[in-house]
Structures are given as C-alpha cells and as structure tokens.
Amino acid sequence: MREVLAQAAFQLFLERGFERTTVDDIVARAGVGRRSFFRYFPSKEDAVFPDHERCLAEMTEFLAAADDGDPVGAVSDAARIVLRMYAANPEFSVQRYRLTREVPGLRTYELSVVRRYEQTLAGHLRSRFGADGDGALRAEVIAASVVAAHNNGLRLWLRSGGEGDPEVAVDHALALVREVWGRPTAPAAPAAPEASVVPAAPLAVSGGSGGDGEVVVMVARKGTPMWRVVQQIESAVGEN
C-alpha cells in the first residue's frame, strides 16, 4: 500500500509537477482514501523520499558496529551506503533529482534529510573523538566535509543521467577529504611533529615560480596524525 501510494505520487509529480498535484489526485490514482495517505507519509514531500528512513536506520546500525580504529574511514563508508541506495535505482534517482532541483519545497525537505545523515555521522565521530577540546568541532567539520564530498560525487553522477558507476566519483571525492583529515583519532599522546622554516639557497626544489628563498622542512614520526602535521606546518609557514 505504501508502495502503491509512493508510485502513484511519483508518476503524478512527473506528469503535472509536484505543486500542481494534490493529495486528492494521488489517492484517486492509487484508489485509496485520502486519510490513508497521511497514515503512510507524514507529508506530501515524504512520498518523494520513501526510502531515506530505512537508509538512515541502516547507516546507524552500520556505525554502531564499526571498527573503532578509523572513524573517518567508518563515516566515509557509511556515506557510501547512501550512495548505493541511489545507485540501486538509477532512473528513479535521476528523475527524482530533476524533480527536486525544480521544486523549492523538495529542496528544503532534502536538506533536512541530508542534515540527519550529517548529524548521524557527526555523532559517531564525536563519540570517538571525545567531546573534550576540539573533539566536537572536528567531528562536525569532518562530517560536513564527508557529506559535501559525497553529495558532490553523487550529483555528478545524477547530472550525467545515471550513466556509469557513481562509486568512482564518490570515492575520489571522499579520498580528497581523507587526504586532508587523515585519521586524526590517534592514541592519547601522539608524537608531535616538528617543522621550521630555513634558508633555502643550496636546496634543489623542483618546480617553482614565486619562491622567496625559503623552504619548509618538516620532520614527523611515521603514524603521526595528519592534522597534527598540518597544524605544525601551518604554524611554521606562518601567515603570508
């Protein structure tokens, strides 16, 4: 019944547009009572995203069982669950994408869905990073990065009409995030890297316009969390 309603709704949305389709139209086509529609979908918008609840539950379950050693990897993999849901029905996903792009109400609704995914990811990271110091901050920023990267890859695929494998674009995008945020979970007291700026006259550095005669030399123990390394370099390079 839920399925019947969702299909009737989606057909009508494609035919007449979302706003020009009333709930009465939907229940008329589905051959059920108006009251039943709201039993299965809390709002008209929900009929457009009938599978996100299940997907969110799946993500939550996945994260609960995730390995503790690599939280950034875990949330990246969790994001791929969403991707696979889209990839399972390419034509539906592409049609829905086009519909959503054109209806402000659906765009807003989608934002609230995406936000729930993001908060789920952030919650997982926060539980691993700890709420102390910048744990919560880093959790939220990384979750936002992962979601943005995932959505970038996903949209690329959706805009292409659902041709080819969406995983490649998303993997590439997530790799960029990974590259930057590394695996900042590190045991309690990670070895601090050291970086400093030294005169560069005799050093052979490949490439390069715009050098000013100095290079950065950074030494860090292998396994040092990437964010500590970056922090150190940044402070050594200074502002300008």
Add this chain to the structure above:
Amino acid sequence: MREVLAQAAFQLFLERGFERTTVDDIVARAGVGRRSFFRYFPSKEDAVFPDHERCLAEMTEFLAAADDGDPVGAVSDAARIVLRMYAANPEFSVQRYRLTREVPGLRTYELSVVRRYEQTLAGHLRSRFGADGDGALRAEVIAASVVAAHNNGLRLWLRSGGEGDPEVAVDHALALVREVWGRPTAPAAPAAPEASVVPAAPLAVSGGSGGDGEVVVMVARKGTPMWRVVQQIESAVGEN
C-alpha cells in the same frame, strides 16, 4: 511596518510557541491586515529570520570585492559577517536559537538559509579555483567546512546564553579549517613539495609512543599550497 510585524510575531512566538500562533494573531497584535503580513514575509517562518536576506546580500557584496589572493580567507571573513549579525543582538539571537531548536519547521527553514550562505561561499571558491578538475569539489567541501566550523562556534556562544565574545570561538573554529585547507588557490603551477619516508635511527624526535623507527621528512617551498603539501605527505606516509 515590516519591523512592527516582525516584533509582534516574535513576541507571540515566545509567549505561545510558533505553532500555536496563527498569522491572524500576529496581524491582530500588529494592528494591520492579514494580507499585509504576506506582503512582507513570504511565509510565517520568514518572520523569525527577518535579517538574513540583508545579510546574504552583504556577504555577496563582500565576496565580490574580495581580494583574489586568498579565497579561503575571504570566505572565512564572509562567514564572520553572519556571526556579527548574530552578535549585534545577543538576547534576540539567543531567544531565537532556543525557539528554533524546538520547532522542527524552523529548524528546516534555517537549514535552507544556511544552505544559501554555503552556496554563496562555494560559488566564490569555485570562481577562484576554476571548475576544472577538482575545483568544484574542493570549493564545496571547503565551503561546507567553513559553514560547519562557523556554526559550531556560533552555537557554542548561543548555548552559553550570549555571554562573552562569540568571535573567539568562531575564530578558533575557522582556524582549524584554515589549518587544514590552507590557501589552495596557488598560481597555475605551484612548486611541488617533496616528502619521503626515511629510517630514523639517529634523529631526535620529541615525544612519542608508537613510533616504528621511521619518520617523514618533507621539504617544500614556502608558499606552497597546503593541500599540495598534505597530498604529498599523505602519499609518502601511505596507508597503515
């Protein structure tokens, strides 16, 4: 008149709650006709965020005039415009924050507002990075990071009841993003950094449990975009 309506609406929202206040209640208190309300606010939700349109315009203007040399710095500063709008009316901002937290409809509305800020920032970054290669991807991820960091600092201040200076928390949060994403705009052919893993026996590295006898030595020209540095280190450090 717009101001009168917004104040009447906000008072009533605080007294009875958002959902238990009708537009008729608002216009009755404001002493104007119902039709006029919708002339000034396209929806009831808009009356809760009467200043975001102006702020968005201000941000757009700021970015249009921004220096080309440091796009990440520019979008960070642009985010601070929003912060200052909140900080200009601490008590109002805090009350609105509490209201928004409790009303799902307002939360969703706020998401759509935040999204517009994020897209404005991403658009600026994209125009600077170029749409080639990963330009669009990096623009979106950095914009999402900046927004997440900004919102983290802002919420921290709002939850504290609007005490003290919100800029310190936001500056700290944005610094974290800055630290990670550096200034990746770089001229066409930036000098490539070099990093490699070498045996570490004689090296004095401070700190440290968990070392395995190897350190990373990284050499880069000063001014190299941070993301190139990170990329290089990441590939040198490898996976495990």
Add this chain to the structure above:
DNA sequence: TTACAGAGGGTACTGAGTGCCATAGTCTCT
C-alpha cells in the same frame, strides 16, 4: 456467537498561502 484489534475510509475542521479587487494616500503633469 461475542469481544476485540487493527487496517482503512469518510467528514469536518484549522490554518497557511494566493488571487483578485477595492480603497486611500501620494506624486506628477497640466
């Protein structure tokens, strides 16, 4: 059979948002 539960249907209501038109104030041109 009765008692009960749960799925679905019907009706009437609230309230947001829109379209259309009337009215009043203001500005301009002659």
Add this chain to the structure above:
DNA sequence: AGAGACTATGGCACTCAGTACCCTCTGTAA
C-alpha cells in the same frame, strides 16, 4: 486645483495540506 497614475494596504474568497474524530470492515481469539 484637478485629472491621472502609482503605491501601500485592507478585505474577501478560495485552494489545499494536515489533523481530529468517528465509522466500517475483516480477521482472530475465547
């Protein structure tokens, strides 16, 4: 001053999403 035009506002009626309440039907257990 007065005609015409333009803008701001109010009022009215309408659509439609969403909800509360109550009904019927069907299957199941005692």
